[in-house]
Amino acid sequence: MTARKRHDNETQPEGADAPETSGSLDDPSVGEAAAGGAEAEELSDLEALQEELSEANRKWLRALADLDNYRKRVEREKARWDVEAREGILLPLLEVVDNFERALSEGAQDESGEDVPFREGVELIFKHLLDVLEKAGVRPVVTDGVGFDPNVHEAVGSVPSDEHDSDEIVQVMQKGYTLGERLLRPSRVIVAS
Numbered sequence: 001m002t003a004r005k006r007h008d009n010e011t012q013p014e015g016a017d018a019p020e021t022s023g024s025l026d027d028p029s030v031g032e033a034a035a036g037g038a039e040a041e042e043l044s045d046l047e048a049l050q051e052e053l054s055e056a057n058r059k060w061l062r063a064l065a066d067l068d069n070y071r072k073r074v075e076r077e078k079a080r081w082d083v084e085a086r087e088g089i090l091l092p093l094l095e096v097v098d099n100f101e102r103a104l105s106e107g108a109q110d111e112s113g114e115d116v117p118f119r120e121g122v123e124l125i126f127k128h129l130l131d132v133l134e135k136a137g138v139r140p141v142v143t144d145g146v147g148f149d150p151n152v153h154e155a156v157g158s159v160p161s162d163e164h165d166s167d168e169i170v171q172v173m174q175k176g177y178t179l180g181e182r183l184l185r186p187s188r189v190i191v192a193s
Helices: 003-011 028-106 117-135
Strands: 138-140 153-159 169-174 177-179 182-185 187-192
Touching: 028 117, 028 177, 028 182, 117 138, 153 169
Parallel strands: 153 187
Antiparallel strands: 138 177, 169 187, 177 182
C-alpha cells in the first residue's frame, strides 16, 4: 500500500470503503490531460506571437510607405525650389536682355554708314547671354504669326487693323520667356481689334 492510501485508510472509520479518486499519480490519463493543457497554452502563446508578428509587419509596411512618400515629397519640393531659385536669377537677367535689344535696335553707325566695331562687340556679348539663358532652359514665347493667347501673352493695347485678324498680335512691346514648360514672363503685346 502506498503512503497516500495508508493515510486515507487511517483517517476513515473502519469498514468504510476508501473513496475512489479520479486518478492517481500512476494513472497515464492524468499526464495526458496535463499535457493537453500545456499544448493549448502553447497554441494560445503561438497565436499571440503570430498576431504580434502580423501587427509588427503591418507597422513596418506602413512606415516603409510613409518613408517612400516622404522621399517623393522632398524630391518634388527640391525640384520646385530649384525652379524658383532659377526664376529668381533669370527674371532680372531678362531685363538685361531687354536693354541689349533696345540698344541694338537703335543701331550705332559712323558717318560712312558702316557699323561701329563697338556694336559688333555688344552683339557678341548679347549672343553669349542668350546662349547662357538657352542652356538654362529659357526660351522666348512665340509671337510671330500667332493669335493672342492669355496663357502666355499679356495685351497692353489694341489697334484697329485691316491687315490682321481680330486678336492677332500686331506688335511685341516686351518679349516673354518660358523656363521649360513654366512661364517666366508673359509677352506684352498689342493686338488687332
